[in-house]
Amino acid sequence: MFLPLKGLIVLEFSQYLSGPSAGLRLADLGARVIKIERPGGGDPCRKLSIKNLWVGEDALNFHAINRNKESFTADLKNPADLELVKKLIGKADVITHNFRPGVMEKIGLAYTDVQKINKRIVYAEITGYGRKGPWKNKPGQDLLLQSLSGLAYTTGDDGDGPMPFGLSIVDSICGIHTVQGILAALIRRQKTGMGAYVELSLLESAISLQFELFTTHYHSKAGIKRSAVSNGNPLLGAPYGIYKTAEGHIALAMMNIPELTKALAIEELARYTQADVFAKRDEIKAIISEKLLTQNNAYWLDRLKDAGLWASEVNDWNVLRKTDLYKSVQMENTVSINGREAYLTTRCPIRINGERLFSDKPAPLLGQHTQKIKEELL
Known part of the structure; x- marks a missing residue:
């Protein structure tokens, strides 16, 4: 099938989960997503193992977040490598990064710098708490954001302590918001020829995720209280x-x-x-x-x-996988690693014209596509 983003080039300077999860979805929809990684290490998520599970030399979760992408290694402090990256920027449609405020400015790849190279670029930047303000240098980590934003008081029963979600919910929702912002900017570019600077923060995404709770909080004199029995949603009455x-x-x-x-x-x-x-x-x-x-x-x-x-x-996951309901949605996606090793992950949840979007392209080895990209794009 012809994927809707086929032909678009995305340069992903992002690492860990929020930015790379956005890149994963863009790649699933057809974009060519190229991870720009530092030599010798790359995205730190490569070594951030969950439950000590690995595929080759990289963590299993890195593979889950970064399938369907390519890897280009460049030392951004090296003038020659930086020049190559700038040439890539000239060919790209989208850039994403989730470095702390000031990092890309020091390198010379802030939006204003990149705009001079490619005025049509859509530049998406994710921070923890915004580029300015008292929290701008705080570490933008999912559990910390859940704790700071009030999310930890949505689950559990009244009388329990704060309880975090059992997944990186803030990173994930910010990745979704990033894709929304990028797609909106691309539509605008199609109409006007102008690029855009798309700015997100984990904190704002966490607050936005709770729009019902915050709106209720703004208007409720009694406040919001979790149920003491079988809390499912602090805003809903019995028997939820x-x-x-x-x-x-x-x-x-x-x-x-x-x-x-x-x-x-x-x-x-x-x-x-x-x-x-x-x-x-x-x-x-x-x-x-x-x-x-x-x-x-x-x-x-x-x-x-x-x-x-x-x-x-x-259901737990084992029970769910045995149900006809689970089998009918066909969410399992097998990815082969160099024809020798394979792992099972989930597919893109979007269907287009009735077709499910599967991908068997694995996450890249560090620098795997550097030479190929140089030959094709530089």
């Missing part, structure tokens, strides 16, 4: 949350309390109405929680389904 049963767990979404009372045959709930789901949230959820312990998942899910109420089992 995950509950333990006699054998496993089930999730209950938004539903009418009188209908739930009838479906589960809980006499104690009869005194509550839909008007009570916020003011008496924890009382209602405690009653539901006690009742659900008396039967297994299948029993309760059958009754909820018969009543037309929104509920589901709670």
Whole structure:
């Protein structure tokens, strides 16, 4: 199939997760993404192993984030290498980087510098907390951003300590925002011929991710409080949350309390109405929680389904992979490494004209494509 970004060249100076995750999605959509890496080390994520899993000499997670890309090594402090990179910039459509404020300026590759080389360039810069302000030099690391931004108070129950998400949610959402900004700038360039400077920060992405929570906080005198029982979302009333049963767990979404009372045959709930789901949230959820312990998942899910109420089992990854639902979406993507070694990862979640986007192009070895790129583009 003809991918929509085919023909675009992206120079990725980014490292770790936020910028490279944006590059991954651009590559999946057809762009030629070239990682600009320092000789001898490259993207530090190459050596940041998760659970001590490796593919060749690089960490497995580096492969997951950087498949479908090329690697060009250059010492940006070396005038000759810097000159080569500037020539590449002249051929590129997009640049991404997530260095701390001031790093690219010292090298001579700030947006104003790059604009002189290529006025049509779309230049996307990610920082931790913005280019200016009291936090500009703080390390922009995902757990720190979750902690600073309030995200750690969205999960867990009231009375628990702050609880972070079990994944790099801020890096990931900032990568998504970066792709959105880049695509918007490319559309503008198509119309006007003008490039753009796209600026993001992890903090702003973390706050934006919580737009419902912040908007509620701005207007709620009582504030936002997590449920003390089976908290699923601090903004939603009973019964929203995950509950333990006699054998496993089930999730209950938004539903009418009188209908739930009838479906589960809980006499104690009869005194509550839909008007009570916020003011008496924890009382209602405690009653539901006690009742659900008396039967297994299948029993309760059958009754909820018969009543037309929104509920589901709670799967771990092993269970999910065995389901027909998981198999039907075909999210698994096998990537071969030099025809000898392979690893399993996920594919791009976007479908275009009904086609799923798979890729078997592995993450590059450090500097693997330097000579090829010199021959083709310089």
